[in-house]
Amino acid sequence: xxxxxxxxxxxxxxxxxxxxxxxxxxxxxxxxxxxxxxxxxxxxxxxxxxxxxxxxxxxxxxxxxxxxxxxxxxxxxxxxxxxxxxxxxxxxxxxxxxxxxxxxxxxxxxxxxxxxxxxxxxxxxxxxxxxxxxxxxxxxxxxxxxxxxxxxxxxxxxxxxxxxxxxxxxxxxxxxxxxxxxxxxxxxxxxxxxxxxxxxxxxxxxxxxxxxxxxxxxxxxxxxxxxxxxxxxxxxxxxxxxxxxxxxxxxxxxxxxxxxxxxxxxxxxxxxxxxxxxxxxxxxxxxxxxxxxxxxxxxxxxxxxxxxxxxxxxxxxxxxxxxxxxxxxxxxxxxxxxxxxxxxxxxxxxxxxxxxxxxxxxxxxxxxxxxxxxxxxxxxxxxxxxxxxxxxxxxxxxxxxxxxxxxxxxxxxxxxxxxxxxxxxxxxxxxxxxxxxxxxxxxxxxxxxxxxxxxxxxxxxxxxxxxxxxxxxxxxxxxxxxxxxxxxxxxxxxxxxxxxxxxxxxxxxxxxxxxxxxxxxxxxxxxxxxxxxxxxxxxxxxxxxxxxxxxxxxxxxxxxxxxxxxxxxxxxxxxxxxxxxxxxxxxxxxxxxxxxxxxxxxxxxxxxxxxxxxxxxxxxxxxxxxxxxxxxxxxxxxxxxxxxxxxxxxxxxxxxxxxxxxxxxxxxxxxxxxxxxxxxxxxxxxxxxxxxxxxxxxxxxxxxxxxxxxxxxxxxxxxxxxxxxxxxxxxxxx
Numbered sequence: 031x032x033x034x035x036x037x038x039x040x041x042x043x044x045x046x047x048x049x050x051x052x053x054x055x056x057x058x059x060x061x062x063x064x065x066x067x068x069x070x071x072x073x074x075x076x077x078x079x080x081x082x083x084x085x086x087x088x089x090x091x092x093x094x095x096x097x098x099x100x101x102x103x104x105x106x107x108x109x110x111x112x113x114x115x116x117x118x119x120x121x122x123x124x125x126x127x128x129x130x131x132x133x134x135x136x137x138x139x140x141x142x143x144x145x146x147x148x149x150x151x152x153x154x155x156x157x158x159x160x161x162x163x164x165x166x167x168x169x170x171x172x173x174x175x176x177x178x179x180x181x182x183x184x185x186x187x188x189x190x191x192x193x194x195x196x197x198x199x200x201x202x203x204x205x206x207x208x209x210x211x212x213x214x215x216x217x218x219x220x221x222x223x224x225x226x227x228x229x230x231x232x233x234x235x236x237x238x239x240x241x242x243x244x245x246x247x248x249x250x251x252x253x254x255x256x257x258x259x260x261x262x263x264x265x266x267x268x269x270x271x272x273x274x275x276x277x278x279x280x281x282x283x284x285x286x287x288x289x290x291x292x293x294x295x296x297x298x299x300x301x302x303x304x305x306x307x308x309x310x311x312x313x314x315x316x317x318x319x320x321x322x323x324x325x326x327x328x329x330x331x332x333x334x335x336x337x338x339x340x341x342x343x344x345x346x347x348x349x350x351x352x353x354x355x356x357x358x359x360x361x362x363x364x365x366x367x368x369x370x371x372x373x374x375x376x377x378x379x380x381x382x383x384x385x386x387x388x389x390x391x392x393x394x395x396x397x398x399x400x401x402x403x404x405x406x407x408x409x410x411x412x413x414x415x416x417x418x419x420x421x422x423x424x425x426x427x428x429x430x431x432x433x434x435x436x437x438x439x440x441x442x443x444x445x446x447x448x449x450x451x452x453x454x455x456x457x458x459x460x461x462x463x464x465x466x467x468x469x470x471x472x473x474x475x476x477x478x479x480x481x482x483x484x485x486x487x488x489x490x491x492x493x494x495x496x497x498x499x500x501x502x503x504x505x506x507x508x509x510x511x512x513x514x515x516x517x518x519x520x521x522x523x524x525x526x527x528x529x530x531x532x533x534x535x536x537x538x539x540x541x542x543x544x545x546x547x548x549x550x551x552x553x554x555x556x557x558x559x560x561x562x563x564x565x566x567x568x569x570x571x572x573x574x575x576x577x578x579x580x581x582x583x584x585x586x587x588x589x590x591x592x593x594x595x596x597x598x599x600x601x602x603x604x605x606x607x608x609x610x611x612x613x614x615x616x617x618x619x620x621x622x623x624x625x626x627x628x629x630x631x632x633x634x635x636x637x638x639x640x641x642x643x644x645x646x647x648x649x650x651x652x653x654x655x656x657x658x659x660x661x662x663x664x665x666x667x668x669x670x671x672x673x674x675x676x677x678x679x680x681x682x683x684x685x686x687x688x689x690x691x692x693x694x695x696x697x698x699x700x701x702x703x704x705x706x707x708x709x710x711x712x713x714x715x716x717x718x719x720x721x722x723x724x725x726x727x728x729x730x731x732x733x734x735x736x737x738x739x740x741x742x743x744x745x746x747x748x749x750x751x752x753x754x755x756x757x758x759x760x761x762x763x764x
Contacts, residue, residue, distance in 0.1 A: 032078055032079065032081040033081075033161045034081055034082060035074065035075060035077075035078035035081075037084055037159075037160070038078050038084045039075075041084070041086060042068055042069065042074055044178035046086050046093070046180075047064050047065070047069070047091040047092050048064075048074065049061045049084075049087060050077040050083065050084065050085070051082065051156075051162075053164075053165045054165060055083075055085075055165075057085070058082055061087070061156070065087055065089065065154065066091055067091065083163065084159060084162055085158045086156060086157060086177070087156045088154075088155045088156060088157070089152050089154065092134075093134050093180075094135050094137075095132065095134050095180065096139075096150065096188065097130050097131065097151040097152070097155070098144075098148065098149075098191070098192075099130055099148065099150070099151055100128040100129045100130075100147065101128045102147035103128050103129065103330070104331065105128075105145075105147055105199065107330035108327070108330075109148075109194060109195055110131075111327075113191055113194050116183065116187045116190060116191060119175070120174070120175060120181065120183075121174055121175030121176060122172070122173050122175065123160060123170055123177075124170065124173050124334060125158075125164060128147075129173075130159075132175075132180045133182070134181065134182040135182065135183055135188035138152040139153065145195070145198070145199020147199065150192065158170065160172050173337070173569065212238075212242060213253065216238055217235070217256060220257070221264060223264060225265075228264055229266060229270070229271075232261055232271060232275065232278070233274050233277070234278070236257060236275045236276075236278025236282065237279075237281050237282040239253050239257070239282065240279035240281060241282040241283070243279060243283050244284065254279070258271060258272060261274075261275070280619075315687040316638070318627075318630055318631075318634075318683065319633055321630055322626045324623065324675075328672055328676035328677075329675075329680055330677075332673040332674045332677035332678075333660075333674075335363075335570070335665065336356065336360070338569055338570060339358075339359035339362070339406070339570055340355045340359060342566075342567065342570060343355035343358060343359070346402055346559070346564050347398040348557035348558070348559060349394070350394055350395040350398065350399040351387075351389060351394045351547070353549075353688065354387050354394065354396065354399045356681065357385045357387060357545065357547045358387075358400060358517065359403070360657060361383060361515055362406060362460075364381050364460070364660065365415055365416075365459075365515040366415065366574060366578055367581070367659075368455050368581075369455075369513035371581065371611055371612045371659060371668065372611040372612070372614065372659075373614040373615075373616070373659050373670070374613065378493070379652070379656065380493040381656045381659050381660050382493060382514055383516075383545065383653070384487070384514075384515075384516040384518070385516065385544065385545045385547060386466065386545070386546050386547065387399070387400070387518070387519050388520055388521065388546050388547060388548045389521065389548060389549050390521055390522070390523075391521055396519045400462060400517060400519060402564070404462055406566050406571070406574075409566040409571055410571045410578075412574065412578060415455065415459060416459065416460050416461065416462065417461045419462070420469075423482035423486055424482075427486070427499050427509060430509045431457075431507050432453055432456045432510070434453070434602040434603060434604050436602075438588060450588070453606060454583045454585075456509070456510065456604075457511050457513060458514075459514055459515070461515070461516045461517070463516065463517070465520075466524070467525070470524060470528060470535075471527075471528075471735075474528050474535075484540055487516070487543070488538075488543060493511075493513055494512065495511060496510055496512070497509040518544075522695040525696050526696050527740075529693075529697075531642060531697050533642075536643070536646075537645070543649065545653060545688075546692050548688040548695070549691075577664050583609065584609035585607040586605070587604070588602050588603075588604055588605075589602065589605060615670065617671050620670055620671075620675050623675050624655060627650070628651035631651065634647065642693070643689065646689055650683075654679045654682040655675075655678065657677075657678035657681060657682070658670050658674040658675045658677075658678040709744070712741050716751065716762060716764050720763040721761035724738040724742055724760070727762070742762050746762075750764065751764060752764075
């Protein structure tokens with residue numbers, strides 16, 4: 031049975047009328063009959079036995095089905111934002127060009143052309159649906175909900191959805207008409223320019239039209255073509271004209287024009303359906319300068335895969351902090367990229383991300399949201415990219431070298447293939463560390479076995495060409511092209527002893543390399559976890575597998591190591607071919623946006639007396655660029671567009687807000703009265719759980735073990751607490 035046949039049978043069983051279509055969307059049956067009755071299973075099996083596309087008929091025959099068809103993604107996202115309270119439960123499908131939204135209502139009505147880029151399909155209409163293949167070769171993908179469970183909404187809600195679509199479509203139509211009229215007027219003014227003033231007029235015209243391009247109302251390529259043609263007609267030299275046009279458009283795009291709409295959209299009450307808006311001006315996080323701000327809507331369609339992943343992760347870990355879902359999706363992309371994509375922008379920009387989910391134990395489901403990321407990587411068949419869960423610095427580096435196991439030849443073929451994959455990308459790894467708080471405590475012990483990790487993680491984030499370490503016992507170990515993507519879980523209490531005001535972890539660049547994802551308040555989400563089996567959908571897995579395939583892999587050959595006489599030594603080595611990373615490019619305006627953001631953050635640093643966060647601020651722009659590279663590589667042929675940068679900057683701004691929230695939580699321990707408050711908490715804990723160890727008290731109170739030990743020692747000295755020495759540990763009682 032074909033995939034479309036199985037889907038068609040499921041849709042029919044759910045009460046929808048289905049028909050077969052070709053790749054051109056034309057029905058492969060006389061479909062008028064199926065507008066009033068549904069085909070039986072035998073007919074459906076006959077229709078789809080050769081893998082035809084499947085379409086659903088709208089209207090009463092499918093239970094009052096209405097489909098809104100958006101050919102322009104930006105219009106879809108604006109509509110979705112404006113209708114969030116109604117549309118959030120509706121199934122949505124990504125098409126070759128845009129999106130479909132499905133709902134049922136008492137009076138579906140007929141087909142309607144709502145706007146040039148928005149159609150309504152109901153009575154007398156049909157739409158092709160997943161798992162069909164679009165004529166462009168792109169599969170239709172369900173990105174929200176389930177077509178076998180399309181909800182019925184009230185007629186009033188249906189009318190609201192349609193009315194807002196009309197207003198959004200009408201506004202876009204009015205703006206386009208206004209922009210086209212402006213283009214015609216400006217070209218006419220240029221054509222009438224007198225000799226001697228033509229180049230100045232060309233510059234003014236290019237600037238004015240650049241403002242429309244910057245507002246997204248005109249296409250730059252079309253404007254350049256028509257300006258150049260007019261300039262040549264009035265006698266300007268081509269080389270000079272092109273230079274003037276380029277500079278004028280560039281300047282105009284930096285000052286986008288406000289384009290009139292039909293005036294109704296401003297009256298719509300729009301709730302925010304996604305993560306909080308960044309850059310808020312409050313006592314914790316200073317607002318970004320106006321010169322660096324971007325309209326958040328610019329990035330709405332920057333990465334469909336990430337949007338789909340967030341929706342899936344929210345469903346299966348509903349009590350997690352919302353920022354955790356997004357962060358785990360980004361960590362997955364960073365891990366799979368594995369230094370195989372680069373932007374040459376003054377220096378090579380690779381895409382490693384260090385992300386720390388930082389929140390109190392139990393309240394925000396950190397482990398669950400991390401497990402979803404690991405399951406996704408495993409289901410995609412790419413978990414060989416992961417490092418071991420824990421290791422010493424020396425073992426960590428050794429594991430990233432191209433060392434072939436001595437028993438390689440004796441292993442099953444599947445194990446050999448996995449090892450060859452690991453050898454191909456030996457120095458490029460993802461790392462999931464669930465108890466990173468303990469790791470930080472171990473790293474901070476001077477001379478301890480884990481202390482070298484502080485410098486090691488800083489160097490791996492820099493993505494130098496190689497990393498070499500040498501010891502007397504193990505000799506020299508080299509990591510080729512080191513690259514690490516790290517997802518760590520910890521609590522503010524874990525950081526508190528080592529991240530106070532002025533602490534070394536802020537000043538030495540260690541914490542500056544992390545995105546510290548932190549809730550800024552109590553978690554009131556009491557949503558329940560699904561009670562069915564969690565299965566990663568193909569809509570998440572297939573794009574990752576296809577991207578990994580496009581990025582490519584070096585070839586690996588395993589050969590015997592021989593001695594001076596040419597005899598095998600029993601050991602083997604890997605011979606790995608060269609594999610150049612794919613090169614990203616940027617559309618015009620991205621470099622300016624990068625520097626505007628970076629310079630805006632540096633301006634905030636200069637104005638601030640809080641020097642501990644200087645290193646973090648100086649790296650936010652680079653973190654944003656790394657994310658933009660990932661978006662462009664995954665879904666846009668390595669071409670970074672403004673939508674990619676805008677989404678990346680928006681995320682970086684949320685991370686900046688999180689940073690301030692965490693800094694306040696951690697450094698609150700330095701404030702007067704904090705110690706007394708914590709002593710009271712420990713005493714209260716011992717009244718209920720006496721005797722207890724420092725580790726147990728830490729778990730009950732949310733303190734780190736080190737903090738609990740410090741407070742207990744002071745209470746012992748004060749005579750309030752008595753230590754009890756056992757065989758394995760020290761316990762305390764009042």
